[in-house]
Structure formats: structure tokens, C-alpha cells
Amino acid sequence: MKSDALFSQLKSKFIVTNADMGNLPHRTRLEENKQTGESILSMPKKVYGDYAEVGDVISFNKASKCRIKLINLSCKVKKWASFVREYNSICRQMKSSKHPLNRVIVEFQGMHYLVKAHP
Incomplete structure (x- = not known):
């Protein structure tokens, strides 16, 4: 199947919109709350x-003392x-209530x- 045909099929099975890519960092820095001393990860939409959305399942791996690597289990970024x-594996994962x-x-x-599943 050609790429254009598969992309058209994808549009018929899922909600497909233009993605806001923001300025996706591979690593991010935790900030410290001056009053409580807690670590805070700010996640601005820009x-x-x-x-990243509210409610996502996110895994954090320590990259260095003050840096972490963020892996969003609710959203994958893939080249075509x-x-x-x-494709088949991703479709099963997105439709499964047991997979994030x-x-x-x-x-x-x-x-x-x-690409999102229909509600």
C-alpha cells in the first residue's frame, strides 16, 4: 500500500490533526520551589x-544531578x-484501555x- 493511501486510511480510522511540536527538549531541568524545597517540573505548552498533556503517564530517568530525561508513555513521536x-502494534495499544x-x-x-483514537 502506498504512503498516501495508508495516510488516507489512517484519517478514516483515527482523528488526525496538525501537531503542535512546541520546542521538544530531550532533557529538561527541575526547578526548586523556594518555599517548600520540592522539585517542580514545569511543562509549558509552548x-x-x-x-505532553494533563493525565499523561510519564517516565523519568535521571540523566545527571539536576537533569532528567522525560519519556511520555501516553504519546509516541514517530517518523512515517x-x-x-x-502500525498494527500502535493501533492495538491506542485502542487498549490497559495501555497508556x-x-x-x-x-x-x-x-x-x-493521531488520536475516536472517543
């Missing part, structure tokens, strides 16, 4: 775009070829698209 290879994946950002012909 930085994370559609990659990788998405096509993993609920959206995918796909790069297709130089554009980024947000």
Missing part, C-alpha cells in the same frame, strides 16, 4: 506542544517509516500530525 512498520498510549505524533512528508 515547550511541549501536543507531546517507523510508524508504518509498527493514547496518541501518536507522526512526521509525514515534512509535516507533523497528531
Whole structure:
């Protein structure tokens, strides 16, 4: 199946919109609350775009003393070829209530698209 045909099929099965890519960092810095001393991860929409939403399941790996690596288990970012290879698996994960994946950002012909399951 050609890429354009698969992309059209994708649009018929899922909600597909243009994705806000923000300025996706691979690493981020925790801030310290001056009053409580707690660590805070600020996640402004302008930085994370559609990659992070309230309620996402996120994994944090320590990269260094004050830096962490963020892995969003609710949203994957895929190039088109990788998405096509993993299409069946991604569809099962997005439709499963037991899996945290609920959206995918796909790069297709130089554009980024947000793919979500119908409610």
C-alpha cells in the first residue's frame, strides 16, 4: 500500500490533526520551589506542544544531578517509516484501555500530525 493511501486510511480510522511540536527538549531541568524545597517540573505548552498533556503517564530517568530525561508513555513521536512498520502494534495499544498510549505524533512528508483514537 502506498504512503498516501495508508495516510488516507489512517484519517478514516483515527482523528488526525496538525501537531503542535512546541520546542521538544530531550532533557529538561527541575526547578526548586523556594518555599517548600520540592522539585517542580514545569511543562509549558509552548515547550511541549501536543507531546505532553494533563493525565499523561510519564517516565523519568535521571540523566545527571539536576537533569532528567522525560519519556511520555501516553504519546509516541514517530517518523512515517517507523510508524508504518509498527502500525498494527500502535493501533492495538491506542485502542487498549490497559495501555497508556493514547496518541501518536507522526512526521509525514515534512509535516507533523497528531493521531488520536475516536472517543
